[in-house]
Amino acid sequence: MIRKGKILSHDGTDPSRWQEECWKPFVAGHPERAEDFQSASGIPIDPLYFIDPADPGPGEFPFTRGIHPSMYRGKLWTMRQYAGFSSPAETNVRFRYLLQQGQTGISVAFDLPTQIGFDSDDRQARGEVGRVGVPINTLDDFDELLDEIPIDSVSISMTINSTAPLLLALLVALARRREIDPARLRGTVQNDILKEFIARGTQRYPLEASLKLVVDVIEYCIEELTSFYPISISGYHIREAGSTAIQEVAFTLANGITYMEACRDRGLDLVAVGQRLSFFFNSHNQFMEEIAKFRAARRMWADICRNRFGIEDDRACQLRFHTQTGGSTLQAMEPANNIVRVTIQALAAILGGTQSLHTNSWDEALSLPSEDAARLALRTQQIIAMESGVTDTADPLGGSPFIEELTDRIEAEASAIIEEIDNRGGTLSAIKDGFIRNAIEQSAYESQLASDSGETRAVGTDQGGEIPEAPFQVDATIEETRHDQLAHYRLERDARTAEAALMRVEETARQGGNLISVMVEALEANCTLGEVSATLAAVFGEVQDHG
């Protein structure tokens, strides 16, 4: 029989190694949320329970049980709901509403033209302006988006990839306009172009040039924005594209390896890089497997940092991550059932030790979320945080034979996939030769067939019911309004200054220099995001998807 272990004995005897070496020194500097934790019936709750006191605990390499010693006893995860639609002004209203409701960070969804680098009045932007996110083309747009939001204290996360350097430059320019030291900016840019090629589709420039831009952002942040995460290496979209949980871990970490190599080739200090990387995973309904996935990913990444890249610094080996519940698991039929799915997925992310979380709204299988549904999604997190008690001990499922077995299996199988990618010459080759896309597509096909045959059909979807009307519609007149605004913006600016700034972007791109500073200057000279992107496209070329 397994004898269960406790870290702290309540009479003060029997202190463990972890408690002495790791937990005590940490909580001395980072007090926990309460002096004592106990269950509703009054049972005392320890910071950690374990099988073997010799095993590494949370906050100890390889971080299987979490990256912080006290986990959510110290600080809850950041509740960060992804939002953005129609116009900067309307999105600003939603942001302020979410902050008022207790959200603790901002997460910006941009429309597709902004994500690819087209201004709202570009021919290629037709029909897309303000649809899946907010259009941002100028410094004025960005100022309006974050109006009255204190960017020196609220962290800003931006789902932006091809144009990540430009949105980062806009944030820096905005800080300067508001006379805030950019070093105080906190937040994340997604800046993960590899998974765009693999699964998400907003790539603009060829693979190598795209990777160079990613490293520009990382380098700039290490030097200038010391509290900002320059990349969020994302498995989310790989999973949405149909991968399994194991493939999600494998392809994401393989991309992480490629970014580390690119940073090393640039001559960056990998300890500094490792401390600034963040990750982004999906959470689906398979509760136990999802929990194990997060644990396995942490252990694997720590091992990769130490043994592949020789990083001695523990903190640089930590996999810190954001989670979003699984968009593709949401059903359009009987959509209120999605509230339950989201709750299960959110709980898995929390039991897996996530650092921040977005919970999907129940109506997202129908349209962008309505305000009521977005509030309910946030409330779901708050209920888990405040009412469930799962936050009162680190890694509560650690040591469960089933969870540990799943964790080991995911690690072994995902490691085998990474080895296969290594054998193909790395991620760039495995993207170019179609290996990664084909593997994801095969999994997507198998899961569709399983659903078609009824083997895995989602509850409430087989009665042939009607799909309800979409609760939220984007205002279709926004596109025209934006055309007028942009025309005015271009007319008002000093054309010669703008022109000269674009020339400097072009020169820097040709010379292979870091582009972020010249982008800041160009945006401050009132160049638009579309203009700077087109300038880069002229130098780097553009990619075309042929199916």
Next chain:
Amino acid sequence: MARSGPIRILLAKPGLDGHDRGIRLVLRALRDAGMEVIYTGLRCSASQIVKAAIEEDVEAIGLSSLSGAHETHFCEVSRLLAEQGADDVLLFGGGIIPQQDVDRLREVGFQCIYPPGTALEKIVDDLRSTLRPESSAGARKT
């Protein structure tokens, strides 16, 4: 005028949407069902789609959009097809399309709009029964 031989289909992603999981599944299912399918890849303009459809002499065009831009792009494809005198080409679509927009798309010729999760077999059957009514009826008898 019903044709014989393998059904020829063009699948396309109009606009900037990068979600291609669904269309790639449909591509595979239609090919597995013996149809000849051309897929354009991401970010195709309506005029590129119509040009390809005419050049490839397809009987149907399937469009996918999950970015909310379906109305602009789907309607434009339908309009250009009519302009080219190719409005006998069957149109169908898929993606996250609000119910309130489905009727409007039906008016411009989209017979079927398939939401995410639609059984692949249903799409295959619908195309067969519309484009090869006799042989699909025959197939059902055996």
